[in-house]
Amino acid sequence: MEHTLISEQARRWAAEPFERATFEVGRNDILRFARAIGATDPVHTDAGAARAAGYRDLLAPPYFPYVIRMHAAHLADRDRLEVDGSATEDVPPLDVKRAMAGETEIEMGVPVVAGDTITLHKEIVDIYEKVGRSGPMAFVKTQFTFWNQHSELVMRERFTRIYR
Numbered sequence: 001m002e003h004t005l006i007s008e009q010a011r012r013w014a015a016e017p018f019e020r021a022t023f024e025v026g027r028n029d030i031l032r033f034a035r036a037i038g039a040t041d042p043v044h045t046d047a048g049a050a051r052a053a054g055y056r057d058l059l060a061p062p063y064f065p066y067v068i069r070m071h072a073a074h075l076a077d078r079d080r081l082e083v084d085g086s087a088t089e090d091v092p093p094l095d096v097k098r099a100m101a102g103e104t105e106i107e108m109g110v111p112v113v114a115g116d117t118i119t120l121h122k123e124i125v126d127i128y129e130k131v132g133r134s135g136p137m138a139f140v141k142t143q144f145t146f147w148n149q150h151s152e153l154v155m156r157e158r159f160t161r162i163y164r
Helices: 008-015 029-038 049-051 065-075
Strands: 020-022 098-106 117-130 137-146 153-161
Touching: 008 117, 020 065, 029 098, 065 137, 065 153
Parallel strands: none
Antiparallel strands: 020 117, 098 153, 117 137, 137 153
């Protein structure tokens, strides 16, 4: 008998829509991120330098949308968290013991500037199973799409998590 990890319950979970999250980008958000990653270009830390370079305010360093993704993902009440701290709605109902990161693809769009309002749309775009040397594995591909207040794409990330 073939073992299948992905139940109908898991398929229904994958089809459920996630709530969109909105994030108002402030100068302090950009300053903290720039300092945290060691970004020293003044366009990230000095509004005058950013304006002189053609931006309307501080320019966020590349990959700043991760701040938004992490902020949105970690604003769950304690009763909605798993033992490992993951939001319950982010964990598929699979009979597995391990999870690991798989492939990540990133598409960059327009830059983020202080004062932008970014909306994050998260969706499960695929769930499938493969059998490897250690047995069956479930793959869950999630897409995170970030748009600014002008409906311009800021970043799209496709992230695969592997469960076994």
